[in-house]
Amino acid sequence: DCQAGTQVEACVVYGPDGRYLRCFGPTQMHGLHLQRERDGEYLYAARPNFSEVTKIKTDGTVAWTLGYPQESGLYQNAGEFHPTNVVAFRDGSIFVADGYGKNWIHKYDADRKYVKSFGGQGASPAEDGKFNRCHGLAADNRGPKPLLFVCNRESGRVEHWDTDGNFVKV
Numbered sequence: 001d002c003q004a005g006t007q008v009e010a011c012v013v014y015g016p017d018g019r020y021l022r023c024f025g026p027t028q029m030h031g032l033h034l035q036r037e038r039d040g041e042y043l044y045a046a047r048p049n050f051s052e053v054t055k056i057k058t059d060g061t062v063a064w065t066l067g068y069p070q071e072s073g074l075y076q077n078a079g080e081f082h083p084t085n086v087v088a089f090r091d092g093s094i095f096v097a098d099g100y101g102k103n104w105i106h107k108y109d110a111d112r113k114y115v116k117s118f119g120g121q122g123a124s125p126a127e128d129g130k131f132n133r134c135h136g137l138a139a140d141n142r143g144p145k146p147l148l149f150v151c152n153r154e155s156g157r158v159e160h161w162d163t164d165g166n167f168v169k170v
Helices: none
Strands: 010-014 020-024 032-035 040-047 054-057 062-066 083-086 094-097 104-108 113-119 134-140 147-152 157-162 166-170
Touching: 032 083, 032 134, 040 094, 062 113, 083 134, 094 134, 104 134
Parallel strands: none
Antiparallel strands: 010 020, 032 040, 040 054, 054 062, 083 094, 094 104, 104 113, 134 147, 147 157, 157 166
């Protein structure tokens, strides 16, 4: 039973010996991304049932919460936005997948200012540049330019995109 007061918490921490140590974080997190930054380690998480993504220190402190991308003009209200994943790049840019909503990827700068959206709902089985459940995200920093991995779940493929929102390859 991992509760703090009346709020059930989502992350459970165990020691190397397998013993329970503590719990932290908001409930119903989806698609966790762990990132080491200058001032510590953070978990980035989507919360589809709350139409938001959040950044949490590994001590449980919430650094920030980001709601639906109203600036995009793609949503009439927060209830249409159901993010499945969030990832941050080394330059601080943030990408959010709305995989249970309208299938857009939203890009924010290091100050969490909206930059752009790309993708959107595609045809089935697969249409380059569109998504059928953009579910998982990952940063690929192996090459000369960073790329975004997008798990296009219902299309059954993993795609490379550049950080400007251009489709690169399957």
